[in-house]
Amino acid sequence: MIKFDTVHKRFPNGTTAVHDLTLEMPEGGITVLVGSSGCGKTTTLRMVNRMVEPTSGTIRLAGKDIREQDAAELRRGIGYVIQQSGLFPHRTVLDNIATVPLLLGWGRRKARARASELLETVGLTAETGKRYPHQLSGGQQQRVGVARALAGDPAVLLMDEPFGAVDPVVRIQLQDELLRLQQELNKTIVFVTHDIDEAVRLGDRIAVFRTGGHLVQCAPPAELLARPADDFVAGFLGEERELKLLSLMTLADVPVAPKTTVRTVRDDEPAPGPESGPCLVVNAKGEPLGWREAKAPTAKTPAAKTPSGDQGPLLPIRPLRDTDSLLAALNESIASPAPAGLIARVDAEGVLKGVTSRDAIHEHAGRRHGRARDGESI
Numbered sequence: 001m002i003k004f005d006t007v008h009k010r011f012p013n014g015t016t017a018v019h020d021l022t023l024e025m026p027e028g029g030i031t032v033l034v035g036s037s038g039c040g041k042t043t044t045l046r047m048v049n050r051m052v053e054p055t056s057g058t059i060r061l062a063g064k065d066i067r068e069q070d071a072a073e074l075r076r077g078i079g080y081v082i083q084q085s086g087l088f089p090h091r092t093v094l095d096n097i098a099t100v101p102l103l104l105g106w107g108r109r110k111a112r113a114r115a116s117e118l119l120e121t122v123g124l125t126a127e128t129g130k131r132y133p134h135q136l137s138g139g140q141q142q143r144v145g146v147a148r149a150l151a152g153d154p155a156v157l158l159m160d161e162p163f164g165a166v167d168p169v170v171r172i173q174l175q176d177e178l179l180r181l182q183q184e185l186n187k188t189i190v191f192v193t194h195d196i197d198e199a200v201r202l203g204d205r206i207a208v209f210r211t212g213g214h215l216v217q218c219a220p221p222a223e224l225l226a227r228p229a230d231d232f233v234a235g236f237l238g239e240e241r242e243l244k245l246l247s248l249m250t251l252a253d254v255p256v257a258p259k260t261t262v263r264t265v266r267d268d269e270p271a272p273g274p275e276s277g278p279c280l281v282v283n284a285k286g287e288p289l290g291w292r293e294a295k296a297p298t299a300k301t302p303a304a305k306t307p308s309g310d311q312g313p314l315l316p317i318r319p320l321r322d323t324d325s326l327l328a329a330l331n332e333s334i335a336s337p338a339p340a341g342l343i344a345r346v347d348a349e350g351v352l353k354g355v356t357s358r359d360a361i362h363e364h365a366g367r368r369h370g371r372a373r374d375g376e377s378i
């Protein structure tokens with residue numbers, strides 16, 4: 001969709017921001033640009049919509065050299081989201097979102113109808129549309145920024161640190177929203193971030209730049225994590241590189257031991273005595289609720305007579321589905337009070353189907369990691 005061919009950008013003051021960049025950004029995919037500060041990410045992004053003109057080289061959009069298109073027209077077909085959301089302060093949220101449709105000549109009524117539809121798409125209420133940007137939280141402003149960028153239904157979306165100014169919890173929510181939207185909309189997205197975890201979560205491909213505008217490696221996240229091209233990339237990915245790789249692998253083919261491996265008890269039944277160890281408490285539907293470690297019997301209340309209410313606290317758990325990551329499974333198994341660090345595996349409806357031990361997760365993770373290092377897909 002977007003093709004950079006030996007693109008060079010040298011600013012008039014002599015700074016080389018981008019050095020002979022050759023890079024393809026596939027249609028319908030999210031390409032994330034990462035790298036140290038000043039390595040040319042923003043310049044690369046802004047060359048796509050001609051806010052910055054290359055010194056040399058060619059950029060093609062859907063096969064067409066962007067220099068052959070009128071810059072204003074080109075920009076109307078490309079959504080652009082920046083960190084400070086860039087909303088017009090004196091226009092309502094709805095009018096902000098309607099900006100591009102109006103420029104495209106849709107007429108006021110149709111443009112506003114489109115804006116209302118998009119408010120809902122990005123998870124905001126109709127009432128929010130009547131407010132002004134300063135009356136919204138940072139996270140809400142970013143959602144409006146995304147809605148505004150999507151309003152003209154562009155095939156390409158450029159996002160420059162769009163979630164950089166919000167707290168970590170809202171940031172994860174916005175990332176999830178973007179992934180959900182992308183499943184529906186299938187835009188070609190170029191996304192700039194400083195945050196490698198964000199890049200791994202969102203990217204279909206990650207391009208790592210280093211100072212001087214040099215592209216060092218561009219690869220899908222799993223390939224990048226398993227086989228960084230050099231020490232710079234490895235350093236950039238951080239010391240928990242191997243754990244990050246586990247976040248991309250699912251539990252799907254890790255064996256499930258039958259539920260008879262572990263003692264289960266209904267939440268409305270008394271737990272067995274402490275000599276039988278922790279048991280898994282499930283509700284009437286068979287959904288796991290937690291582990292209960294029975295209290296040691298005392299002289300006053302021997303094990304056999306201990307009423308269920310007295311049998312130790314319920315330690316809540318996170319039951320895991322096949323679609324959950326190996327990292328989530330490992331995390332859960334470390335906290336598990338059950339022998340062998342057992343985790344509860346559930347089906348799509350959340351009903352217990354069995355358990356998996358920490359050793360099984362480890363072994364599987366090691367094997368899959370080895371395969372990834374050898375270049376196999378994970």
Ligand SMILES: Nc1ncnc2c1ncn2[C@@H]1O[C@H](COP(=O)(O)OP(=O)(O)OP(=O)(O)O)[C@@H](O)[C@H]1O
Binds near residue numbers: 041044
């Ligand atoms: N208009 C300009 N004139 C001169 N130099 C510029 C201009 N814009 C950017 N630069 C320089 O080009 C280099 C690349 O800048 P760019 O903003 O693309 O980097 P970046 O990777 O996005 O940085 P950051 O992560 O800090 O936002 C930097 O050295 C910057 O100072």
